[in-house]
Amino acid sequence: MDELRSECPWDKKQTIHTLRPQTLEEIYELADAVTREDWQGIKEELGDLLLHIVFYSKIGSEQQQFSLDEVIETICNKLINRHPHIYGSVKVADAGEVSQNWEKIKQAEGKKSILSGVPKTMPALTKALRLQEKTKKVGFEWENTDQVMLKVNEEMAELQEAVATGDARKMEDEMGDVFFALINYARFINVDPEMALEQTNKKFIRRFQAIEDMAAMQGKTVHDMTLWEMDALWNKVKALEKKQDVIETS
Numbered sequence: 001m002d003e004l005r006s007e008c009p010w011d012k013k014q015t016i017h018t019l020r021p022q023t024l025e026e027i028y029e030l031a032d033a034v035t036r037e038d039w040q041g042i043k044e045e046l047g048d049l050l051l052h053i054v055f056y057s058k059i060g061s062e063q064q065q066f067s068l069d070e071v072i073e074t075i076c077n078k079l080i081n082r083h084p085h086i087y088g089s090v091k092v093a094d095a096g097e098v099s100q101n102w103e104k105i106k107q108a109e110g111k112k113s114i115l116s117g118v119p120k121t122m123p124a125l126t127k128a129l130r131l132q133e134k135t136k137k138v139g140f141e142w143e144n145t146d147q148v149m150l151k152v153n154e155e156m157a158e159l160q161e162a163v164a165t166g167d168a169r170k171m172e173d174e175m176g177d178v179f180f181a182l183i184n185y186a187r188f189i190n191v192d193p194e195m196a197l198e199q200t201n202k203k204f205i206r207r208f209q210a211i212e213d214m215a216a217m218q219g220k221t222v223h224d225m226t227l228w229e230m231d232a233l234w235n236k237v238k239a240l241e242k243k244q245d246v247i248e249t250s
Contacts, residue, residue, distance in 0.1 A: 099137055158174045
């Protein structure tokens with residue numbers, strides 16, 4: 001990095017602001033490799049992410065703000081301070097107590113709110129999940145899954161009422177409440193909502209592209225087809241997938 005920063009015209013130009021979007025891209029590429037359980041991909045993406053950590057640290061050093069050593073020392077000290085059950089005399093019964101202690105220690109360090117650690121720029125779905133996970137640690141939580149489903153139904157009813165009014169702002173507000181309640185329900189049944197939605201996205205892409213292929217075999221494109229024709233092909237794709245699943249599991 002020292003050589004690149006002094007000799008490469010591109011690396012010389014980079015700032016923490018120009019690196020930011022690239023860092024986000026690298027994180028998403030790592031997340032994608034993790035989703036696929038692609039270990040070689042994970043190894044490669046971790047290397048790319050590590051490069052960014054070194055890059056930010058180099059710029060921090062140039063600005064006389066911090067060094068890479070200080071970055072590493074800071075996280076080591078944080079981990080020691082937040083694991084008193086390992087590096088101190090605190091006793092814990094399970095991972096839940098560890099998590100609760102972690103939040104208490106963070107507040108003792110100066111955090112004004114248990115929600116202050118959730119990044120403002122985090123994608124909304126993931127942010128909702130993190131907000132719910134954090135408030136759970138202080139007991140702000142439904143008692144059972146049935147209660148959460150009642151809340152989902154309540155929010156759906158309120159959304160329908162908003163739609164009936166035609167008020168765009170109310171519809172947006174109530175739709176957000178529905179999403180938040182569904183994410184909460186997913187959490188209660190131990191389903192990662194981000195992962196679930198991503199799997200559905202991939203399934204939709206796979207099936208729609210299959211429709212396009214079938215249309216091409218008929219000498220058509222989807223632009224030439226009616227909704228009913230495309231829906232018939234969609235059902236055909238679903239049936240073929242179901243048949244393939246049966247073969248693979250038999």
